[in-house]
Amino acid sequence: MPLLSEDELKRFCRGGSTGDWSDRATALLNQQRRNWAQLRESYAALTQVRMRPLRLCAAGVYVQHNPGRFASAIARPDPPPGVTRPCALCEPNRPTEQLGLAYHDFILLANPAPIFSEHLTVVHKEHRPQSLSQCVGSLLRLARDLSSGYTVLYNGPGAGASCPEHLHLQACRRGSLPIERTEATNWRLLPAANGASTTVERSIELGRPAIRLSGSDDEALSAATRTLLKCVSAEAEPMVNAVCRYEPSARGWSMVVFPRSRHRPSCFFAETDARMLISPGVIDMAGVVIVPRLEDYERLDDQALAAVFREVSIDAEDFDRLCDRLTEAGQR
Numbered sequence: 001m002p003l004l005s006e007d008e009l010k011r012f013c014r015g016g017s018t019g020d021w022s023d024r025a026t027a028l029l030n031q032q033r034r035n036w037a038q039l040r041e042s043y044a045a046l047t048q049v050r051m052r053p054l055r056l057c058a059a060g061v062y063v064q065h066n067p068g069r070f071a072s073a074i075a076r077p078d079p080p081p082g083v084t085r086p087c088a089l090c091e092p093n094r095p096t097e098q099l100g101l102a103y104h105d106f107i108l109l110a111n112p113a114p115i116f117s118e119h120l121t122v123v124h125k126e127h128r129p130q131s132l133s134q135c136v137g138s139l140l141r142l143a144r145d146l147s148s149g150y151t152v153l154y155n156g157p158g159a160g161a162s163c164p165e166h167l168h169l170q171a172c173r174r175g176s177l178p179i180e181r182t183e184a185t186n187w188r189l190l191p192a193a194n195g196a197s198t199t200v201e202r203s204i205e206l207g208r209p210a211i212r213l214s215g216s217d218d219e220a221l222s223a224a225t226r227t228l229l230k231c232v233s234a235e236a237e238p239m240v241n242a243v244c245r246y247e248p249s250a251r252g253w254s255m256v257v258f259p260r261s262r263h264r265p266s267c268f269f270a271e272t273d274a275r276m277l278i279s280p281g282v283i284d285m286a287g288v289v290i291v292p293r294l295e296d297y298e299r300l301d302d303q304a305l306a307a308v309f310r311e312v313s314i315d316a317e318d319f320d321r322l323c324d325r326l327t328e329a330g331q332r
């Protein structure tokens with residue numbers, strides 16, 4: 001397995017200390033930018049992306065014109081029926097220049113198509129399907145270990161995961177996502193759904209349904225997350241996106257989960273001028289909407305984005321029912 005050596009990592013670590021996982025991740029990205037030409041080019045292109053704010057919600061939403069994301073915006077998340085394809089995240093199929101850092105059952109890697117100035121892909125060592133209920137404990141630990149520098153992200157199958165056949169997370173520079181800046185007024189407590197040490201809230205003015213779980217007990221939060229996932233769907237792995245960060249002070253973890261109804265909005269499939277290449281995953285739902293084409297960047301407005309969020313999220317009635325189920329589960 002191509003891993004970065006500790007000596008090489010140390011050369012790229014601030015002050016030469018490799019004790020903190022945020023510093024290790026940053027050093028990995030710096031080493032990879034220096035030594036992997038394609039990644040260097042991707043980051044150079046990222047300095048040219050354009051961003052503009054929309055006013056959809058108080059938390060803020062940005063639209064980002066990022067031509068480097070064209071391939072992932074149009075990619076089929078699942079191979080056509082009867083077609084097998086090599087798994088892009090399994091080690092033999094990864095770029096030879098891509099080196100990783102071993103982290104428990106996962107490998108930290110530089111994301112080859114970054115959306116932010118620091119963007120990691122965190123891949124399970126084994127080829128196994130994407131599942132939040134299976135990896136929530138690892139996700140919480142990663143969010144805590146990276147808390148001084150990064151926020152951790154999850155894309156469910158059918159909800160933006162580019163490679164749903166291989167379990168993976170992402171991490172981006174902390175504070176990059178508008179959802180992280182949401183004030184408490186944007187959330188409404190679901191008192192009866194609260195556990196002894198987990199707070200459960202629903203979004204009220206985000207323009208898309210979301211549930212926020214928070215607390216400082218990782219086992220209780222893992223259990224609350226699994227309960228939420230079961231309430232979203234009785235199927236094995238529901239269509240959700242999740243954003244998780246850890247506050248080392250009193251509050252602990254905050255996990256925002258977006259329940260989805262579909263991956264792509266109708267405008268993605270339009271055959272007329274109405275076509276817009278928007279393919280929302282966790283980063284879009286968290287408030288940075290990626291459009292690879294300039295024409296889409298120029299015309300996406302609040303009204304069009306509201307329609308996109310409406311189409312790809314569960315509808316208002318289903319969201320109310322989900323909150324009811326959460327409340328019932330909390331009372332049992």
Ligand SMILES: [Zn+2]
Nearest residue numbers: 087090127166
């Ligand atoms: Zn794989």
